[in-house]
Amino acid sequence: MKLTEARQQFxxxxxxFGTHWGINRTMAQIHALLLVSPEPMTQDDIMEExxxxxxxxxxxxxxxxxxxxxxxxxxxxxxxxFFSAEKDIWKVVKLIVKERKKRELDPMLKLLDQLxxxxxxxxxxxxxxxxxxxxxxxxxxxxxxxTLDVMIKAEENWFVGGLxxxxx
Amino acid sequence: MKLTEARQQFxxxxxxFGTHWGINRTMAQIHALLLVSPEPMTQDDIMEExxxxxxxxxxxxxxxxxxxxxxxxxxxxxxxxFFSAEKDIWKVVKLIVKERKKRELDPMLKLLDQLxxxxxxxxxxxxxxxxxxxxxxxxxxxxxxxTLDVMIKAEENWFVGGLxxxxx
DNA sequence: AGTAACTTTCAAAAAGTTTTGAAAATTCGA
DNA sequence: TCGAATTTTCAAAACTTTTTGAAAGTTACT
Numbered sequence: 487m488k489l490t491e492a493r494q495q496f497x498x499x500x501x502x503f504g505t506h507w508g509i510n511r512t513m514a515q516i517h518a519l520l521l522v523s524p525e526p527m528t529q530d531d532i533m534e535e536x537x538x539x540x541x542x543x544x545x546x547x548x549x550x551x552x553x554x555x556x557x558x559x560x561x562x563x564x565x566x567x568f569f570s571a572e573k574d575i576w577k578v579v580k581l582i583v584k585e586r587k588k589r590e591l592d593p594m595l596k597l598l599d600q601l602x603x604x605x606x607x608x609x610x611x612x613x614x615x616x617x618x619x620x621x622x623x624x625x626x627x628x629x630x631x632x633t634l635d636v637m638i639k640a641e642e643n644w645f646v647g648g649l650x651x652x653x654x
Numbered sequence: 655m656k657l658t659e660a661r662q663q664f665x666x667x668x669x670x671f672g673t674h675w676g677i678n679r680t681m682a683q684i685h686a687l688l689l690v691s692p693e694p695m696t697q698d699d700i701m702e703e704x705x706x707x708x709x710x711x712x713x714x715x716x717x718x719x720x721x722x723x724x725x726x727x728x729x730x731x732x733x734x735x736f737f738s739a740e741k742d743i744w745k746v747v748k749l750i751v752k753e754r755k756k757r758e759l760d761p762m763l764k765l766l767d768q769l770x771x772x773x774x775x776x777x778x779x780x781x782x783x784x785x786x787x788x789x790x791x792x793x794x795x796x797x798x799x800x801t802l803d804v805m806i807k808a809e810e811n812w813f814v815g816g817l818x819x820x821x822x
Numbered sequence: 823a824g825t826a827a828c829t830t831t832c833a834a835a836a837a838g839t840t841t842t843g844a845a846a847a848t849t850c851g852a
Numbered sequence: 853t854c855g856a857a858t859t860t861t862c863a864a865a866a867c868t869t870t871t872t873g874a875a876a877g878t879t880a881c882t
Contacts, residue, residue: 539872541873622741697858713860
C-alpha cells in the first residue's frame with residue numbers, strides 16, 4: 487500500500503473511530519492528520535488536506551488544544567501559527583481518559599451519592615431495588631475512578647509490563 | 655428525595671450518560687428503567703413510563719437484547735412478553751466491554767496491521783512518522799485487547815481487589 | 823496610525839441520528 | 853382456520869449535531 491492511500495485510510499478510520507468515543511469526526515481526523523505528520527502544520531494546510539472549512543478547522547483545533555492533544559507552535563520568522571500533536575500514544579490515551587473522567591464519571595458519581603439517599607421503607611421492593619442498583623453502580627464507579635487515577639499517573643511500562651502478573 | 659423523583663433523575667441521567675458511550679438515549683433509558691424495576695415489564699409499561707412510541711420502544715428493546723443486557727421473560731398465563739434487565743452491574747460492564755471491543759477495537763487492530771505494511775523508504779520522514787504512529791497505536795491496542803479479554807472472563811473481585819495492584 | 827495577514831465567531835444550512843405511527847407480519851387461543 | 857392480540861418494520865418527520873462562510877476581531881509589521 488502506498489503512503490498517500492494509507493494516510494487517507496488512517497485518517498478516515500480514526501475519524502469514524504472517534505465518533506464512537508465522544509470525539510467528533512473532524513476533531514479526530516485533524517488529530518489523525520497531525521499524528522502522522524512529521525512537521526507542525528498550519529490551519530490552511532489542514533483545511534486543504536482534509537477539505538474542510540476555515541471555521542470548522544479552527545473550532546476543532548481549539549477543542550484538541552483544550553483536550554491537551556494538540557499544541558500551538560510558533561516557528562521563528564513565521565507569521566502563521568503551527569500545530570502539532572502529542573505523538574506518545576500512551577500520553578494521548580491518558581489525556582483522553584483524564585478528560586472523559588472529568589466530564590462523565592465524576593458528575594455521575596456525584597449524582598449517585600444523592601440518589602442513594604432516597605427516602606422510604608427499605609422493605610418496599612421498589613425502594614430496595616432502586617437503592618441496590620444505585621449502590622452497585624456507585625461501588626463499581628468508585629473503583630473505576632480510583633483505577634483510572636492510578637492509570638493517569640502511571641508510566642506505560644506499568645500497563646504493558648504489569649499485565650504479566652495477571653496470568654500468574 | 656422521593657422515590658419517583660429519584661427514579662426519574664436516574665433514568666434521565668443514565669440516558670444522557672449513555673449517549674457518551676455509544677448507546678442511544680432511549681436505549682439507555684429503557685435499560686435504566688428495567689434496572690430499577692423489581693418486576694419484569696411489558697412493552698406497554700415501558701412506553702407509558704417513558705412516553706415513547708411503540709416502534710421506538712420495540713427497536714431499542716431489541717438492541718438491548720442483542721447486547722445481552724435485557725432478556726425476554728415469558729410469564730405463565732400471560733399473552734404479552736415481559737422484559738427484565740441483568741441486575742449484576744459487573745456483568746453489565748463486562749457485556750458492554752465485550753460488545754464494544756468486538757465492534758470497535760477488533761476492526762481497528764485489523765486495519766492497523768494492514769497500514770503498518772506501507773511501502774517506501776523508512777528513511778523518508780513521512781513514512782517513518784506514519785509507521786511509528788501506527789505501530790505505537792497497535793502496540794497499545796493489542797495490550798488493551800489482552801487486558802480486556804482477561805477482564806471479560808474475570809470475577810468482580812479481580813477488578814476490585816487486583817487491578818489496582820497492577821499499576822502500583 | 824494604517825493596513826494586510828491572520829484568527830475567531832456565529833447564524834444559517836447541511837448532514838446525521840432518532841423517533842413516530844400506521845401498516846404489515848406474526849402469534850396464539852378458540 | 854379465523855381473528856384478535858401482539859410484535860415488527862420502515863418511510864417520513866422531528867430533532868440534534870456538525871459544518872460552512874462571511875463578517876468581525878485581533879495582531880504585528882511598516
